[in-house]
Amino acid sequence: MKNFEALFERARSLSGKKISLAGAHEVDSLLAVERARAEGIADSILIGKTENIEVAAKEANIDLSKYEIIEEPNEKAISSTAVKAVKDGRADVLMKGLVSTADFMRAILRSESGLLKAKLLSHFTLFEIPAYPKLLGVTDAAINIAPTLMEKVTIIDNAVSVFHKLDIEEPKVACVCAVEKVNPKMPCTEDAAVLAGMSRAGQIRGAVVDGPFGLDNAVDPDAAKLKKLTGKVAGDADLILCPDIEVANVLYKTLAYLGGCDCAAIVVGTTAPVVLTSRADTDRSKFASISLGIAVS
């Protein structure tokens, strides 16, 4: 997938999809789902106190007759009601509006009524970078702080399932560190070598994982050549696995704020994709996040 236009196209082609918006009494979120509706991506079910949703809709100049509303007067229960709508099959994607992140995550993680599928949830971001010939995934910039080796395996699995839904059958996963050599003083290089070995041994399926790489030789064929790195992943990564949240978060914000790149972000490892936009996101990024959620639902 080369750019977000292709992603939007994919989302549009899947008709009849629905978003469950937890805490719809917020102008930003309403504008985002309204754009998704208007552009033929998905309709939404709005969850919250009807009275409050009506106020926000009026301010956003949105006609609520095109929406189903689930009245949930108890603010603390909005997230679980929204999760239930997904669980019951009434919606395909969960989206966070004006609810506390803690309540929202708790509702997702609840063992019986929640949406947890994998061993852990992880955050996945897809970037549209003008200088890169295809969309580039980055994980995990928001949820897992310092993942262990086996947690990294799950984070890779979670991200790989997104690529599979986008018809990228064998995504190239680069485990990025500061250097491409294995150095026991830099544990992430040791993990990267093990992940590469597990991939080669068939213990990580549906992807080709390699590393350690420096970021340069993961995304630039010339840099890879210069360091004499061979293999499918070198210089041509689809996904960057970062060693920890700091690296991923700084990479994310560097691309977004200094690189001016739009991105789509979702939470994966759940039975249905979860869209978590931030008010700081550009309108196009919000739209891309919803589209990504729909495309992989």
Added chain:
Amino acid sequence: MLTSFEQIRNQAASATKSRLVVADAAGESVIDALAQAAEMGIIEPILVGDEGKIAPLVDDMNLSGARIIHETDPVGIGKKCISLIRDGEGDMLMKGKLATPILMKAVLDKRNGLRKGKLLSHVAVVEVKGYPKLMAMTDGGIVILPDLSEKATLIRNATAVANAFGADVPKVACIAAIEKISEKQPETIHAVQLVKMAERGQLGKVVVEGPIAMDVLLSHEAAKVKGIQSDMTLDADIVLSPNIAVCNIFVKGLIYLAKAKVAGVVMGATCPIVLLSRADTAEVKLDSIALASIIK
């Protein structure tokens, strides 16, 4: 490519004689092995120790061409041996009757020793029916539980031995109980890390594979049944063991149960070191001296 101890002896005999410095040669079995090696034209012995004890043995055993350097103090013997090597008067070192800790202390002395790399390690070379090559196994003698960096050094040290057999790019098999990578079996983790280090050129000219189980290493049949395609099957030059026990038990098993021929050498110093055990046969002693003499 050398594939037997007979070939090692022949090559050692046809090459320039190695000047072998022996730390306290006052023992019959030591002088006997030296006499054989000298007669075959493998070595020129330099015997450091009590001349009064060594000279009669040299005569009795017909050891010809030996230079004797008189020294009675054990620590003095160790130091003298090291200085002979450092001064270029000797090419390799052998422990005679001098206690191992005294010799090792002299070898490892930071200023006046024979340190080269970070670590000394033991390499056992095995010739056994059913394996078409000489197998350099490490480490069953010195490094007890090597970490990743130490294993990298063990591979580098063993590479010089495999190079001496004519394996220019030795194949290194990191053995484990299974091929599956699991944190519960740390040797499998080290194995894949070493594979990547080799790929990144961090281990010199070698090809590394692992984790690999012994059956896959020793039998095409087993590899086939397990569905594993490995370049190492019956073709590895170096076998890296997870720890000292595995290597030690494996090599002794081969000697006593499979009638394997074995020689040993300590690597990682500025010259090869022959360190024999009293239990070693005369053949093992001769083969170990021949082995050390062909290592560059």
